[in-house]
Amino acid sequence: MSTRTWCLETTDRGRYCRLPALTRLGLTHGFSCRDLGSSEADGFLAGILGLQQLPLARLRQQHTSTVHDVSAELVKTPPVGDALVARQAGWALRLQTADCLPLLLVDTRSGHYGVVHAGWRGTLAGVLHQTLQALHSAGSGPGSTWMAIGPGIRACCFEIGTEVVTAFRARWGERTRHWMRPGAGSRPHLDLVAANRFQAAQAGVPAAQVLDTGLCTRCRRDLFFSYRGDGGATGRIITLAGRP
Numbered sequence: 001m002s003t004r005t006w007c008l009e010t011t012d013r014g015r016y017c018r019l020p021a022l023t024r025l026g027l028t029h030g031f032s033c034r035d036l037g038s039s040e041a042d043g044f045l046a047g048i049l050g051l052q053q054l055p056l057a058r059l060r061q062q063h064t065s066t067v068h069d070v071s072a073e074l075v076k077t078p079p080v081g082d083a084l085v086a087r088q089a090g091w092a093l094r095l096q097t098a099d100c101l102p103l104l105l106v107d108t109r110s111g112h113y114g115v116v117h118a119g120w121r122g123t124l125a126g127v128l129h130q131t132l133q134a135l136h137s138a139g140s141g142p143g144s145t146w147m148a149i150g151p152g153i154r155a156c157c158f159e160i161g162t163e164v165v166t167a168f169r170a171r172w173g174e175r176t177r178h179w180m181r182p183g184a185g186s187r188p189h190l191d192l193v194a195a196n197r198f199q200a201a202q203a204g205v206p207a208a209q210v211l212d213t214g215l216c217t218r219c220r221r222d223l224f225f226s227y228r229g230d231g232g233a234t235g236r237i238i239t240l241a242g243r244p
Contacts, residue, residue: 006213008033008223013044015223019211022148027106027113029241031150031213033223038096038235046092051242054092057084061096061117065125067134082122083131085114087138089243096236098227099217101152101192103128104241107140115241118152120164123195124171132203142204146211150239151224154216155181155191158228164190 006017014036018029028049032041046052055075059068059082066081068074070091084093093115095102100119107113116122116131135145165188168176175198181189193212200210217237218229225235 004214005211006215009048011048016045016048017151017213017215017223019148019213021211022104022106022146025106025108025146026111026243027104027148027241028243029104029148029239031102031224032238034221034225034235036238038225038238041238042094042240045238045240049240049242050244051092051240054090054242054244056092056094057086058094059084059117063100063117063119063121063125065122065127065130067114067127067131069134069138082117082127083114083134085112085131085134085138086243087112092240092242095239097150097152097239098225098230098234098236099153099158101196102150102237102239103131103196104148104150104239105131105135105145107135107145109144110138110140111243112138112140113241113243115239118192118196120158120160120190120192123192123199124164124167126171126199128196128199129203132200132205136203143206145205146209147200147205149193149196149210149212151213151215151217151220151237152192153218153226153228154193154214155189157216157218158190158192159183159185159187160190161187168195
């Protein structure tokens with residue numbers, strides 16, 4: 001994009017980034033930076049964002065396509081899953097990532113919102129598509145739904161094996177060729193952003209309503225944890241989103 005969609009916020013404890021356009025659409029949110037660490041980033045981000053009084057919903061993320069509606073029971077006992085949907089204000093939604101894409105959703109008409117953890121396995125399984133279906137079945141509309149793509153590994157750095165290419169072709173057909181990029185070596189690279197943009201479009205979300213930070217976690221290790229860039233031993237980017 002020609003203009004930067006994200007801004008970096010600096011505090012006395014560390015930094016986080018956000019998309020001002022998404023804030024204006026009514027979704028309070030932030031993506032923690034490396035200098036905030038992982039263990040205390042939840043509470044710090046919640047306080048800075050004004051979400052500290054809201055129940056915090058989280059998941060046991062396992063690269064699935066499972067979507068959960070937020071509830072008091074879920075807050076008490078986080079289930080296995082990789083996407084959360086809130087049908088009313090008053091919840092803080094949390095993800096943790098270290099290369100996978102954190103995707104944020106908000107419907108400006110209904111006020112519904114959600115978060116999605118989209119690595120290659122979740123993207124392959126259609127986790128974003130499932131989440132958008134859940135939002136729309138709850139009364140949101142494609143024309144009023146916005147999506148934001150947070151910091152994650154991009155096609156420039158996401159080298160994959162032939163087994164991943166084969167799995168995507170089996171699930172998504174010939175369109176997969178638009179999501180593969182040549183790498184510096186013999187192995188192809190996967191464009192997770194393009195694959196998830198396709199799922200959003202397939203669900204009716206207009207392309208103009210997809211906001212992208214454009215941030216690659218492996219390229220920007222000065223700002224973010226990266227599983228691949230850090231050799232597997234790393235912290236986690238905490239994503240929080242909510243509507244007080």
